[in-house]
Amino acid sequence: MVPGPRAPESVETGVPLVGAEQIARLLGRDLPTAEQRRIIEAPLEPVLVVAGAGSGKTETMAGRVVWLVANGLVEPQQVLGLTFTRKAAGELAERVRLRLRRLARAAAEAGVVLPGRAHLDDDVLGGRPTISTYNAYAASLVRDHALRLGIDPSARLLGEAAQWQLASEVVEAWQEDLEIDAAVSTVVEAVLSLSGALDEHLLDPAAAQDGIARICEDIAATPAGEPPRAPYAEVTRLVGSLAQRSRLLDVVAAYRARKRASDAIDFGDQVALAARLAREVPEVGAAERDRFAVVLLDEYQDTSYAQLSLLSGLFGDGHPVIAVGDPHQSIYGWRGASAGGLERFPTTFRRAPAHGGGPAEVLALSTSWRNDVAVLDAANLVAAPLRAGATRVAVPELAARPTAGPGRVDALLTPTVLDEAQAVAEFVAAHWRAAGHGPGGGRGSAA
Numbered sequence: 001m002v003p004g005p006r007a008p009e010s011v012e013t014g015v016p017l018v019g020a021e022q023i024a025r026l027l028g029r030d031l032p033t034a035e036q037r038r039i040i041e042a043p044l045e046p047v048l049v050v051a052g053a054g055s056g057k058t059e060t061m062a063g064r065v066v067w068l069v070a071n072g073l074v075e076p077q078q079v080l081g082l083t084f085t086r087k088a089a090g091e092l093a094e095r096v097r098l099r100l101r102r103l104a105r106a107a108a109e110a111g112v113v114l115p116g117r118a119h120l121d122d123d124v125l126g127g128r129p130t131i132s133t134y135n136a137y138a139a140s141l142v143r144d145h146a147l148r149l150g151i152d153p154s155a156r157l158l159g160e161a162a163q164w165q166l167a168s169e170v171v172e173a174w175q176e177d178l179e180i181d182a183a184v185s186t187v188v189e190a191v192l193s194l195s196g197a198l199d200e201h202l203l204d205p206a207a208a209q210d211g212i213a214r215i216c217e218d219i220a221a222t223p224a225g226e227p228p229r230a231p232y233a234e235v236t237r238l239v240g241s242l243a244q245r246s247r248l249l250d251v252v253a254a255y256r257a258r259k260r261a262s263d264a265i266d267f268g269d270q271v272a273l274a275a276r277l278a279r280e281v282p283e284v285g286a287a288e289r290d291r292f293a294v295v296l297l298d299e300y301q302d303t304s305y306a307q308l309s310l311l312s313g314l315f316g317d318g319h320p321v322i323a324v325g326d327p328h329q330s331i332y333g334w335r336g337a338s339a340g341g342l343e344r345f346p347t348t349f350r351r352a353p354a355h356g357g358g359p360a361e362v363l364a365l366s367t368s369w370r371n372d373v374a375v376l377d378a379a380n381l382v383a384a385p386l387r388a389g390a391t392r393v394a395v396p397e398l399a400a401r402p403t404a405g406p407g408r409v410d411a412l413l414t415p416t417v418l419d420e421a422q423a424v425a426e427f428v429a430a431h432w433r434a435a436g437h438g439p440g441g442g443r444g445s446a447a
Contacts, residue, residue: 017071018114020063026106027099036060039363040067044294044320046349046360048342050327052398053379054370057324058088061296062095064322065129070103072116074293079129082137083298092298093131130292134307135267138274141284141310142265148281149273156264163266167191170255178247187248194245195252199268200304202275205253212246271306278313285314293320300325301342308341308348318352321360327395328386343392366396372407373400 020032020040032040036056039049040063051057061081068074083089104120107113114120119127132140139157146153158166167188180187198208216239219231231239259265265273277284295315297303300323303311315321325342346359368376380397387395414420428446 016115018067018112020067022112023063023067023070023103026110026112027102028106032060032063033367035363035365035367036063039322039365040064042322042361042363043355044073045351045355046318046320046346047322048300048345048349048360048362048393049322049324049365050342050362050393050395051324051365052326052368052395053329054368055365055398056367056369057298057365058092058095060365061298061322061324062092062099064296065096065294066099066103068116068294069100069119070114070116072114072119075116075119075127076100076129077127078291078293079296080137080292080294081129081131081296081298082134083131084133084302086133086136088298089131089133093129096129096131134303135271138271138307138310139267141274141277141288142270145277145281145284146273148284149276151265151273152263156262157270158259158264158266162264163192164188166258166262166264167195167255170258171251174251174254176250178244178251180244180248187251190248191251191255194248195255196268198252199272200306202272202306202309205249205256209246209249212242212249216242271304271310275306275309275313278310285317288314289317289319295319295321297321297323298325299329300345301327301329303341305341312348316349318350318355318357321349323349324365327393328383346392362393364394364396366399367401368398369401371398371400372405374407374409376400376404376407378409 020037024031036059039047039060042064049057049060051060065076065079065081068079069076081089081092083092100120103114104117107117107120130137142151143153146155168184171184171187171191178187182190194208198204203211219235219239259269295311297311302325311321323342323345327342346362349360351358351360371379376398383395387397412420412423414423432446
C-alpha cells in the first residue's frame, strides 16, 4: 500500500518530522501496519476511517494523537476526542497521557530530538487532550452558551427518575381521551420515548404531527385497485397506530411545556440545544474551531441526527476531523443512528477550499487483531451481504493478523434458549479457567 501524503514539517523548529514507526520503537511497541501508519500520519484534513471489529482503532487513534503532539503539529489541549461511553473515553485518554510521558523519557534517553518535545508532558500543567463522551461535550456547550438561545445555563438537569415523575404527573392530569387502552405507566414510557426521539431528530411535536398527517393522507390517496377494495388489515393497523402517536404528541408537548416551566432540561434537550447553538450561533463554532485544532470522532456510525448536526455545524468547514466507524456495527438505530450518516461523512465534512475542496479521504483498518483465521472466514461470509449493499463507502473484508492461528468454528443447535445459554456458559467457563493456568496466571477474555 502506498503511504498517504505526509503532513508538513514543523515550521517553528525546523526539525524533521518523526515517523509513526520510530515513535513505536521508542515506546517499545509493535510497529504500525501500513494502514495504521497512513492514518496516524495523515494530513490535517477531514478523514473517514472504516474500521472493522477488532482492527485496532483505539490504538490507532491514540497513535494519531501522540504523533501529532510529538511532532509539534498541535498542542495536547488542542485535541478533542469524542466517544459514546465514559469507559471508552477514559481508556483513550489514559493511553494518550501515558504514551506522551513515556515518549518524552524514551526520546531523551535515546538522544532523539522531537519537534513537539516541549508539549509531551504538558498534562502536568493541565495541558492535556479533551477526551469526552458526545453527550458530555454537548452539555458543556449548553453550559457555556445557553444564554445565547435565551436559556438559563443553570437549568436543572433531570435524571431518568425525575423525567418519569414529571411525565407521570402530566399523563395523570390529562383530561382528553387519548383512545389508548394501556396502563398509565405504558403511556408515560411512550411519552418519554417520543420526546427523546424528537430531540434526536431535532423536531418539535407540531412538526412531527404534520409529518404523520402527510403520511396518513398519502396512504388514503393510494389507489385501492379495480374494483376498489377495503385497505389491508396491516394498513388499517398502521394508520391507527399513527393516529394514536399523533394524539400522544399532544401529551409530549404538555410534558415539554412543564419542563420549561420548571426550568429543567433532560439529556435529549442538551444535545438538541447544542445542535441549535452550532447551527444558529456562528460564534460558537468559531470558538470551538479555535480551541480544537484536531477532532477525533469514535463510533461515528452510532451518532444520531442531532449529534451529526452538532458536529457538522461546528467542524464541517474543512476542519481536521478524523472519524472512525464501521457501518456493520451500528447498534443505536432505535434513536436515529444510521450507517447512512457514516456513508455521508466524505461529503458532510469536505476538504477546505484551501486544500482543493472535494470529499474527505476514506481510509480503512482491515487487520483484525482479535480473531483467528477460521473465525474471520465465518465472519466475512456472514457480513458479505452487507458489503455487497454498501453504496458510498466500501467496507473491506477483515484479514487475520500475521501471528493468527488457524482457529476453529463450532456450530450448535439446541432445543431451547436455556440449553443454548447453558452450553455457551460451559464453553466460556472451560476456556476462561484454562487461560488462568498460563504464564503469569492471567485469565483470558471473551465476548
